[in-house]
Amino acid sequence: MRVHRTLLAALAIAWCVVTLAATAYAQTPLTDADLKTAGAVTTDRANGDPDGSLTGTASDIAVSDAKKGLTLADVLNQVGANRIGVNFTWTLLCGFLIMFMQAGFAVVEAGLCRAKNANHTMMMNFMVYGAGMLAYWLIGFPLQMGGAGAIANLGGSPVLNSEFTVHLFGKDFGLFGNTGYLLMHKGTYDVAIMVVFLFQMVFMDTTTTIVTGTCAERWKYSAFIVSTMFLGAFIYPIFANWAWGGGWLAMLGANFGLGHGYADFAGSGVVHSVGGITALACGMIVGPRIGKYTRAGKPNSIPGHDITWVLCGCFILAFGWFGFNPGSTLAMSGNGGLRAASVAVNTMLAGMTGSFGALMYMWVRYGKPDASMTGNGFLAGLVAITAPSGFVNPIASAVIGLVGGVLVCLSVEFVDRVLKVDDPVGAISVHGANGLWGVLATGLFADGRSNYGGSWNGVAGNVTGLFYGDAGQFVAQLLGVATLVGFVFTFAFVVNFLVDLFVGQRVSAKSELQGLDIPEMGALAYPDFAMKTGDFATVE
Amino acid sequence: MLAAGLVVTLLGFVVAVAGLGIAGGTSGRMAFALAGIVVSLVGILGLVNGHYLNVAPWKK
Numbered sequence: 030m031r032v033h034r035t036l037l038a039a040l041a042i043a044w045c046v047v048t049l050a051a052t053a054y055a056q057t058p059l060t061d062a063d064l065k066t067a068g069a070v071t072t073d074r075a076n077g078d079p080d081g082s083l084t085g086t087a088s089d090i091a092v093s094d095a096k097k098g099l100t101l102a103d104v105l106n107q108v109g110a111n112r113i114g115v116n117f118t119w120t121l122l123c124g125f126l127i128m129f130m131q132a133g134f135a136v137v138e139a140g141l142c143r144a145k146n147a148n149h150t151m152m153m154n155f156m157v158y159g160a161g162m163l164a165y166w167l168i169g170f171p172l173q174m175g176g177a178g179a180i181a182n183l184g185g186s187p188v189l190n191s192e193f194t195v196h197l198f199g200k201d202f203g204l205f206g207n208t209g210y211l212l213m214h215k216g217t218y219d220v221a222i223m224v225v226f227l228f229q230m231v232f233m234d235t236t237t238t239i240v241t242g243t244c245a246e247r248w249k250y251s252a253f254i255v256s257t258m259f260l261g262a263f264i265y266p267i268f269a270n271w272a273w274g275g276g277w278l279a280m281l282g283a284n285f286g287l288g289h290g291y292a293d294f295a296g297s298g299v300v301h302s303v304g305g306i307t308a309l310a311c312g313m314i315v316g317p318r319i320g321k322y323t324r325a326g327k328p329n330s331i332p333g334h335d336i337t338w339v340l341c342g343c344f345i346l347a348f349g350w351f352g353f354n355p356g357s358t359l360a361m362s363g364n365g366g367l368r369a370a371s372v373a374v375n376t377m378l379a380g381m382t383g384s385f386g387a388l389m390y391m392w393v394r395y396g397k398p399d400a401s402m403t404g405n406g407f408l409a410g411l412v413a414i415t416a417p418s419g420f421v422n423p424i425a426s427a428v429i430g431l432v433g434g435v436l437v438c439l440s441v442e443f444v445d446r447v448l449k450v451d452d453p454v455g456a457i458s459v460h461g462a463n464g465l466w467g468v469l470a471t472g473l474f475a476d477g478r479s480n481y482g483g484s485w486n487g488v489a490g491n492v493t494g495l496f497y498g499d500a501g502q503f504v505a506q507l508l509g510v511a512t513l514v515g516f517v518f519t520f521a522f523v524v525n526f527l528v529d530l531f532v533g534q535r536v537s538a539k540s541e542l543q544g545l546d547i548p549e550m551g552a553l554a555y556p557d558f559a560m561k562t563g564d565f566a567t568v569e
Numbered sequence: 570m571l572a573a574g575l576v577v578t579l580l581g582f583v584v585a586v587a588g589l590g591i592a593g594g595t596s597g598r599m600a601f602a603l604a605g606i607v608v609s610l611v612g613i614l615g616l617v618n619g620h621y622l623n624v625a626p627w628k629k
Contacts, residue, residue, distance in 0.1 A: 313621050316626055518578055519582070
């Protein structure tokens with residue numbers, strides 16, 4: 030018995046010693062000496078590295094002091110640099126994808142227009158890139174992002190720190206930023222700011238190219254340049270500041286307890302609604318094409334000249350949308366960056382159901398699956414999911430896209446037959462109507478399962494919509510819609526009304542009947558083809 | 570009619586924002602926001618577009 034007790038005591042003591050030793054070993058801090066051992070591994074690269082096992086070792090870590098060799102600080106700095114490097118790479122590549130969407134817009138719009146205006150339409154889509162970028166570089170970017178603050182996923186540069194605010198209802202309302210002119214002002218010559226600029230610039234350019242579709246085939250080229258520059262310099266950046274630059278809409282959650290403030294993950298409202306609503310204002314001012322409406326006001330159909338380009342362009346746009354939505358995480362490493370995978374799948378699902386929605390609507394209503402409207406349904410689904418893509422689940426994405434696909438058909442009919450605003454490509458419906466739907470859908474379907482670093486717009490927790498218990502989020506989205514239809518429309522209308530007054534928005538009737546390629550651009554898009562000119566249709 | 574339309578459209582935005590200060594609860598703010606949207610739509614679709622329909626080129 031005594032032997033057993035002694036044995037048990039010995040075993041207990043041995044267990045304690047082993048446990049303590051193991052704990053002590055596990056808690057031994059890593060030292061620079063340990064790193065020297067790890068870094069001392071030599072690799073024989075004389076025979077190459079066919080399987081890649083020798084490439085990328087401790088010896089590739091940048092050393093700050095050659096005399097000291099590899100230190101813990103070097104390793105930690107490399108970890109941080111790798112994280113930001115991954116996020117830079119992701120955001121830049123997504124920005125490049127979005128830039129390529131300009132080509133998609135160009136061929137969709139040119140294809141939906143008549144051949145006699147193809148050069149003019151392509152040239153609008155070509156120079157919208159330059160005109161928009163110039164205005165945004167000079168004025169737009171500072172107004173939008175000048176007070177956005179540090180973006181942690183891109184290195185947290187603190188230089189975008191000046192927001193003009195007014196005091197209202199006891200709270201600060203951010204109205205516009207005031208730092209970053211020419212990307213040189215107040216320390217904005219900064220690699221992180223360059224990434225932010227590139228990504229935000231291509232978003233802005235998407236907005237400007239929406240308007241060219243609605244005003245195609247009768248827009249004076251000089252007026253288009255001036256209008257685009259105002260859109261890139263003022264109209265887009267002001268709303269984008271309110272939503273994404275730390276402005277008052279983003280702060281509705283922090284200031285008024287309305288969910289997480291206006292939430293627009295990739296821009297259904299900021300990009301597409303602003304573009305679509307500006308297109309509506311411009312479409313009213315420019316007026317319909319000759320022959321679009323009979324004397325009784327009945328609309329004539331004016332078919333485009335190349336449906337193959339239209340559908341090809343839709344695929345280019347869908348490809349670019351994988352930069353638009355997933356890229357809006359601004360990260361692949363940290364703060365929910367991996368959620369980009371979910372965003373990408375949500376995006377493709379909504380595009381798919383959008384195309385089905387439009388296809389089935391047109392097939393049932395008109396007896397044929399209309400190609401251009403199916404393409405528009407595809408784009409409508411993508412537009413609608415742009416704001417919610419980061420906050421909703423796959424089933425909600427499919428529903429949002431399906432509604433978008435039907436909505437675009439109803440909206441095109443409404444704009445064409447009731448408003449009698451001539452929109453050759455359906456941009457008001459695709460981008461305006463579905464952009465608004467996307468904003469509202471975020472406030473309905475956000476499931477509270479996304480997590481981008483534990484907070485959104487300065488409010489802890491995850492964005493949650495009305496169907497998942499947060500009515501305040503839906504109100505924030507409604508305020509976004511009210512701002513888009515109330516403020517953005519008025520602003521865009523007044524600006525373009527002034528452009529009409531001083532520059533003149535519309536070409537002459539003679540130029541329009543001839544086709545704009547020669548009168549406006551001096552060259553035909555298809556010089557080897559015989560062009561059909563004149564009034565398309567005046568049939569009662 | 571055009572100027573009135575623009576004023577009404579902007580008024581809708583003002584109504585929605587004013588709700589933040591006037592109404593204390595979520596329901597009240599929702600009502601103001603919805604009312605603002607309706608007012609703005611009346612301004613755009615009814616008045617501004619109505620002006621352009623009255624002077625439509627196809628009627629000439």
